[in-house]
Amino acid sequence: MDLSDDVVAVPLRHPWRWISGGIATALLLSFIWAVFSATSIQHDIVTKFLFDPRILIGMGVTVVVTVVCMFIATVLATLLAVMKLSDNPLQRWLATGFIEFFRGTPLLLQIVFWGYLGIIFPHLVLGVPYTDIVFLSGKTSDLIPAIVAGIIALSLNEAAYSAEIVRAGILAVDGGQVEAAKSLGMSSSYTMRRIVLPQAMRVIIPPMGNEFIGMLKNTSLLQVIAVAELYTASSTISAANLAQIELLMVSGFWYLIMTTVLGVPQRALERRYGRGFEVVGGRSAPRAFKVGKR
């Protein structure tokens, strides 16, 4: 008889995992079947419009607006977060006021406001007050077309949310880092740029990935001010051919594709800013930075 002490055991059975998995699969399949067999849905319209030029152009607008808004929002958010952590009370109040205002009113309301800015201020003049110096002047609707109004609205709103994410990231960096930087003669802005923010990025990127996906979907709200993004394109088509559900499926499909693709750069960024924080050879990173990473 083999008296080896290797552990050869019958694995524990998990019958409920199999049963619940079976139920979930059955429900999912029956839903897909219901969609595909529904006579009320004209599937040929879905496939016909999936690659319609208007849809594809709308998608392009959605991507551009999303990227531009997230760029502006991230820069503003970093500025707001630093202001909120400043020891200058005026900067703290300004940042807090901005964040409270733009978080406290609905995004849809802000979009409509910027879209209809021309009704409140028909003419815009940019110059030095109380002098005749004028840099720019004209009709508001010319200076701020719908797409610019949409970008302003989405960027400012997003900046307010992201500011808190950036601030949390900055606060997560060990205080000893700033002391070490100070002792080397670094200024506070240099310390923020080279020492604190790169470390804060690790904490900032995952929730910012969330915000990016949220932004991508929120661009659909720009339909109310007639910006020609993906949802506007699909609803313009369905307004003519009355195939609302089909075109919702078309735009829904593309939104899903775009949000999935976004995960790729996020993972690359997480690796980039995770450098030096990996747990190596049994020696762990400083306690403050330890993450449950297998």
Add this chain to the structure above:
Amino acid sequence: MANLMVDARNVRKSYGSNQVLNGISLTVQQGEVLCIIGPSGSGKSTFLRCLNHLESINGGRIYVNDELMGYRQVGNVLHELKPQDIAKQRQSIGMVFQRFNLFPHMTALQNVIEAPIGVAGIDPEEAKKQGLELLAQVGLQDKGDHYPAQLSGGQQQRVAIARALAMKPKLMLFDEPTSALDPELVGDVLDVMKSLAKAGMTMIVVTHEMGFAREVADKVVFIDKGVIVEQGKPKQVLDNPQETRTKSFLNKVL
């Protein structure tokens, strides 16, 4: 008096009603090694942090290399210095921390050359060359590409020493540099500090390593409850203490 590196006069520091430093006066000559010993909470680390103005003081004056730290005195009035002027003063004072405080997102070499390039404005290639020399000086010439998390505590602390030296400081402050290390790693760090002392660096070391103090220090200061209880040559303070508080502290640690 030409070579006075540190001149602390009646330094007082309090956090609210908690008086941490109660009038500390001491001087350190250029090239001297001063060891500060004392029980935890005695204010010795706080005093060290006041020397490079990481903490501001409530009373007294601190002069490092004939410069008043943190302030400008005009007649009898003190004016706070601008942050960039304080940063300038700190450039000539290196500091090594108990918990290393290396920048975890940079390799050992990047840690060493960051301030020379970004603050002192040294040419990157030149800084890199000097950085590698400094790493060799602390026995880590082959660890330049390692991130701090890939180094042992003792190696991290030696990188931290190299990082501080990279700014070519006139004075080095050590805040319990071996207290966070495993016992078998303490020796390497102390060896680096000994060779630094031998090379003529002016050093102020807060430490619990009595052996190091006895061997390297020119002067030992015993601080308790925010005042200097006793000071003198290491032999005198460590082997023949006069004050009862010094005696009872040394009995506990030796």
